[in-house]
Amino acid sequence: MKDLPDHPVDLFQLFCPESLVIKWASWTNAWVEFLIEQAGDSLSPTARLRRWKRTSVAELYIWLSVLIYIGSHPQTRIEDYWVTSSIDDDLRPTYPIIQYMTYDRFHLLFRYIRIFPPFESTSDSLNRMISRVSEWSDHIQHISTSLFEPGTAISVDECMIRFKGRSSAKVTIPRKPTPTGLKVWAAAQQGYFLRWRFHLPAAAVKATRKPSQRRRPRGLLATKKAADEISLAETQAVVLDLVLQLPIASYHVFFDNLFSTPDLLRALRERGVAATGTARVNSGIYKPFVKAKEQDNKGQLMWPYNKLEAVSTADDLVNQIAFKDNSLVLFLTSYFTGDEVEDHKRKRPSSSHRRARQAQLFFGDIKELIIPTPSIVISYNHQMNGVDRGDQLRANCSYKHRIRRGPWQALAWTFLLETILTNTYILQRKSQSSWKPADNQKTWRRQLCNDIIRVYRHDGASRKNFTSGDRKTVYSQHKHVPDFKSRECQPCKGIQIGQIHTRSSSKRPALAQIDGNAPKKRGRRTEYGCSVCQVPICTSQNCWYFYHQQIIT
The missing domain is CATH 3.90.350 (Transposase Inhibitor Protein From Tn5; Chain A, domain 1)
Structure with a gap:
């Protein structure tokens, strides 16, 4: 075997290069814009297609990593990956992929992605x-x-x-x-x-x-x-x-x-x-x-x-x-x-x-x-x-949800993509690589997903405001400033820095009452907030420290 690249994502990109994904993004955007133009006023006001935004190379790589992740973590329904549990519900796992892409966006890309020129047709x-x-x-x-x-x-x-x-x-x-x-x-x-x-x-x-x-x-x-x-x-x-x-x-x-x-x-x-x-x-x-x-x-x-x-x-x-x-x-x-x-x-x-x-x-x-x-x-x-x-390797962690939109998608996502994953897994096990070889398929796919997201999350994550605040910046640089429009205080609603916040968790109570900070149905309206996190926080001292508790050292 020949020497491998320095990172798992570079090995993956040998099989799925950016030059090819650039074409996919261009073809997908052109196809969706054509569909919207053709539909005109007949498109339902609630149709997902009305919320379409142009995709990019980075977003398509994120989408591929989500597809790989779903195959490694089987669930009965696709939407289950985007459901989070509240304290009153049955406990459910929270999947990290929801930090980078919404369910609607994943569904839109799966439905309308084009890896071929969309306006060229063959005879049969x-x-x-x-x-x-x-x-x-x-x-x-x-x-x-x-x-x-x-x-x-x-x-x-x-x-x-x-x-x-x-x-x-x-x-x-x-x-x-x-x-x-x-x-x-x-x-x-x-x-x-x-x-x-x-x-x-x-x-x-x-x-x-x-x-x-x-x-x-x-x-x-x-x-x-x-x-x-x-x-x-x-x-x-x-x-x-x-x-x-x-x-x-x-x-x-x-x-x-x-x-x-x-x-x-x-x-x-x-x-x-x-x-x-x-x-x-x-x-x-x-x-x-x-x-x-x-x-x-x-x-x-x-x-x-x-x-x-x-x-x-x-x-x-x-x-x-x-x-x-x-x-x-x-x-x-x-x-x-x-x-x-x-x-x-x-x-x-x-x-x-x-x-x-x-x-x-x-x-x-x-x-x-x-x-x-x-x-x-x-x-x-x-x-x-x-x-x-090879069939056994593909079957262990493959995407098992039903594909309804044409046989080419089955060939693309359950054969070609899976073949890339199994071939790269074998390559990194049998060759000299700069990273520690994964000893099983699930570990390799997780490592590959992490590497793809690390490279493309800043430009490709379609869910920009998924988590609350900025946990990477040191606490001393967070300032309480009056630079916001009047909005509801997030800590008053029980939200802390870095907490997952989705539609299913909008009514989630605080995990515990900390220093008198009891959960409320609605937060106090305030014009103050954190200069780094860009989150509204009222002037109550309890709210400021409750929100930043995870990064206070």
């Missing part, structure tokens, strides 16, 4: 969805591969992005942890995402194509003009496409039986890439292995446990392997011969199915044994989970 909804995130997605992929030098072993798999709104790109895979959503093909190593490609269902693409349009290959088959050279289905072509986008090096790619065919392994081998994957019975694998698999499913295969058979294809470019574990496993590989063996600890299977009978006989009453195990099995089990580990 599928291409529009991808084009809206493509600039940011391409940049993240470029930075991901420039900072991280992958080793030999790469895994390719599919992952799901949670989305239940309307979209022809939405798919359902029942056995996935996220069964319904948008599908992404990804190449990763140990949870670090290197390259990805958004999936477009064939049925949806066909529905958006005009009758006069001839079907054209997509992905690698279109960009590399390889349709005449190799015969690959689109699912297999995805693997080739992702691998060829990686930096030039020697790779060994692992994938599951969704992708494996002899044709794919040949195509990868011709390009200097080794590959190993499990195989389905309809993948074109050796016919006797197909019959053996069918017998095994019925519990009729009498192969002893740990038996392996290997047969090469007619051109001797791909090895076809059958291995008897708890059940019979089929492999296709252009790397292993089947003769490689390593001593490995194996556990007695818990399955009671008939196909696991040979394994139970092998172990007997022993729970674990160290036995010679084919290297292809060990390598596949260790290397195949690169994408799954």
Whole structure:
């Protein structure tokens, strides 16, 4: 890995640079101004859009930090993050993000932010969805591969992005942890995402194509003009496409039986890439292995446990392997011969199915044994989970609230942003950094939020008067001066310096009666106040000291 920047926010900005966020701010402002102009007098007097103020780069970074914070601190409703408790209510946590942005402002930005030119349109909804995130997605992929030098072993798999709104790109895979959503093909190593490609269902693409349009290959088959050279289905072509986008090096790619065919392994081998994957019975694998698999499913295969058979294809470019574990496993590989063996600890299977009978006989009453195990099995089990580990990292602290406004937002905020967070987490753990590496995701995200807010809070916080007073200035510089219009005394209402003050806490009583300063429904009107805090304070000595009590030394 290459050397990292000096601060966490600088690492984050490599993936989300200011030059890109400047465009977002410009596009967002132009879009909202267009909507307001189009609505005219028909806009409701109480509409949030009437309170719109132009956003800025700093405010959008604050908004991103709020989004990250929400993912790390799950609540049932978004508005719960902006609710504070009074002394008479059930105790609720008060989240520090409300110091920098109101709920209405967060909602407005989430609803109207544009990370793409808002007035450019494409011919169909599928291409529009991808084009809206493509600039940011391409940049993240470029930075991901420039900072991280992958080793030999790469895994390719599919992952799901949670989305239940309307979209022809939405798919359902029942056995996935996220069964319904948008599908992404990804190449990763140990949870670090290197390259990805958004999936477009064939049925949806066909529905958006005009009758006069001839079907054209997509992905690698279109960009590399390889349709005449190799015969690959689109699912297999995805693997080739992702691998060829990686930096030039020697790779060994692992994938599951969704992708494996002899044709794919040949195509990868011709390009200097080794590959190993499990195989389905309809993948074109050796016919006797197909019959053996069918017998095994019925519990009729009498192969002893740990038996392996290997047969090469007619051109001797791909090895076809059958291995008897708890059940019979089929492999296709252009790397292993089947003769490689390593001593490995194996556990007695818990399955009671008939196909696991040979394994139970092998172990007997022993729970674990160290036995010679084919290297292809060990390598596949260790290397195949690169994408799954990334999914687990993303799922731990991700934004889980429903996204209703278009599939591009699901791709942007629950995939691209989360990929940035997991990739930066892995980078700062495995590289030399000037800060103490975070040992878990939640700590890293909190550290990143703190750093972003520290840099941008002065220019980007939309809630300027959230807390009462100025706790940073020493008490000796606070002066009681008559420079204010007649307003209600804040200490008379029980408010102290630095106290959180929101709509839900406007009726909050003082925590205790201090020196006769009992809480009142309304404060005494006064023209006096603190010269530093810019807060009205009446001439009662109790009020002055009650308000500044936290900074009096």
